[in-house]
Amino acid sequence: MTHIDDTILAGKHHIHFIGVGGSGMFPIVQILLSQGYAISGSDNNPGETLDAEQAMGVTVYMGQRPENLKGAELVVYSAAIMEDNPELVAARQMGVPVVERSEMLGLLTRHYSDCICVSGTHGKTTTTAMLTQILYGAGLDPTAVIGGKLPAIGGSGRAGSSSIMTCEACEFVDTFLHLAPDYAVILNVDADHLDYFGTLENIIKSFHKFAGMATKAILYNGDDPNTCKAVEGLDQPKTTFGWREDNDFYPANIVQKGGVKCGFDLMCRGENLGHIELNVPGRHNILNAVAAAAAALAVGATPAQIQEHLPQFRGAHRRFEVLGQVNGVTIADDYAHHPAELKVTLEAAKEMDFNRVWAVFQPFTYSRTALLLEDFAKILPIADRVVLSAIMGAREVNTYGIYAKDLADKIPGCVWFETFPEIARYVIQEAQPGDLVITLGCGDVYKCAHMMLGE
Structure with a gap:
């Protein structure tokens, strides 16, 4: 490129x-x-x-x-x-x-000598935001480019005056190959954007190219086979993170503390760097936090600064964002739009102490819905109740002849509606006090959540 x-x-x-x-x-x-x-x-x-x-x-x-x-x-x-x-x-x-x-962003990444580019099929916005929260709180004055809003910096980015830049690196249509990473972070590699890549093998090849551009180090998920395959044969210094103790960084002594809170000990090659409190839900966010901590340490943050500032992170915009309550029903919104993302989000929701979890899902693009139909049908029933909207076609024409009804028919008890007002009326009528309703998708389904709240 x-x-x-x-x-x-x-x-x-x-x-x-x-x-x-x-x-x-x-x-x-x-x-x-x-x-x-x-x-x-x-x-x-x-x-x-x-x-x-x-x-x-x-x-x-x-x-x-x-x-x-x-x-x-x-x-x-x-x-x-x-x-x-x-x-x-x-x-x-x-x-x-x-x-x-994306070309201009790539040019700007070359202006920083400690540019950390955070990639992965899932979790990159949250991890980039966590990393930025640590570095900003620690006074390291990073420049930041995040795919979602981070309250601490008042938006999706900031201009700092240090050599450090945090940058979300999106693989869609290979845009991350425009970037100039000093540190390349790979959280995971999964089958997505198949309308562009065609095969998982092609996705792995793109991540291999991305990691190969790192000038200082590659930090990657040592538990994920596709990620490990993507970094094979590269000569850069490598640091691994994951759940297993044979990774360089891993969590230990995980404690669930009710609601969205949890804690864990941050381990580095057998040494305990300190106990970390997290204020975002789900096991996947523990791993995101470990990755963010490893990257922060690489550019000069201390374990004490990580302990102090990671708890201040309470989620990026549209990442399990609790929007409010109506009639005792909690309304939340999340960007999850791929089966793997839906799985971790819904599992996180089920771990919390709600009576029932409602998934209000807007399928995004006809190609993804058609190609991953069986996966969606298997994952969405993690929720107690499933409601679908019409598919948001975005940039595509429906050459697949796929409709929301095709997915709804594969999920027991699932209902679907054409419009958000219909969904909002139905859910508010049927949901009970103590339930959680979470709108899911990367389109405009968040509007439906706000309708439920009467906004």
């Missing part, structure tokens, strides 16, 4: 962003602003991100028109922007250089 180089920024002052309100754009805007660039941008939808950017000094245009590019010397656009977007077309006609968001 070819990389753009620093010369594209040479002599530039004014950078324009198409789709500036996107969560993935926000940290890049922050970093470039901190480096002295003048930033403008356009978007079609108002929101908190645009408000924050305007407060920081970004010139924001609502709607996308060629005249918004006045004075721009470089244009950054997100992958969601269509080729016929009027600003993108105008930039190309005017000869203004255009760069896709």
Whole structure:
């Protein structure tokens, strides 16, 4: 994969962003602003991100028109922007250089000598957020790019002044191959995005390329066979984390403390580095915390700082986020959209002391629903009650002839509805005090959770 180089920024002052309100754009805007660039941008939808950017000094245009590019010397656009977007077309006609968001992020990662890129099919947002929480709390002043909002830093990213950068590294369409990791973290490798990769073997090959770009070390899940296969034959120094004691880092003496709380001893090659309190639910988050701790130690955090600051992490936005209660029913929301993610989220929910767990699931993309139909049908019944919405097709056309009813028919007692208001009415009518309702999916199913709360 070819990389753009620093010369594209040479002599530039004014950078324009198409789709500036996107969560993935926000940290890049922050970093470039901190480096002295003048930033403008356009978007079609108002929101908190645009408000924050305007407060920081970004010139924001609502709607996308060629005249918004006045004075721009470089244009950054997100992958969601269509080729016929009027600003993108105008930039190309005017000869203004255009760069896709992931390419610009890759360029910026090369500006930091301790860039930690956190990859994995599942858990990368949470782990990147945990790592950022530790480093920020410890005063190490990291730059951060996270796929979800972290309350401690007031959004999905920040511009720091140290050599450290934390960066979520997404494998979708190989975007993580644009990055320049000093430390490559691999949490797990699973079959996902098969519409792009085709096979699990191809996914493993991409993670192998990603890990091979690390300049200082590879930190990886020593318990996950696919991850171990991905790092085979690479010469970089390696550090493992996992459940087993033959990993470099692992948890011991795990204590469940009711609700979302748990604790464990952080072990490093047989040495106890201290007891860690966690305020997020699920065994998977214990392993995410171990990975975050290992990465934090690699760039200079101390065990005492990890003990102090990891408990401050109470989840990233849309990662088992408890939104409120209605009629004694707890409403939560989670981004889980792959069977493996649904499994750990629903198992975490079942470990908590609720009467019944309701899974309100929005399948995302026809290809994933069709290819993983049997897996979804096997995992969703971990919940006591399952409600489905229509499939969110996103970028796809339904060439698979797949519908929510096809999945509902495979799950005992499952019901499905076309619209969120129908789902919200049904669940609020049927759920009992002491139940947990969790909306699940990477689309817009969170709107359904807010409808249940009357918002």
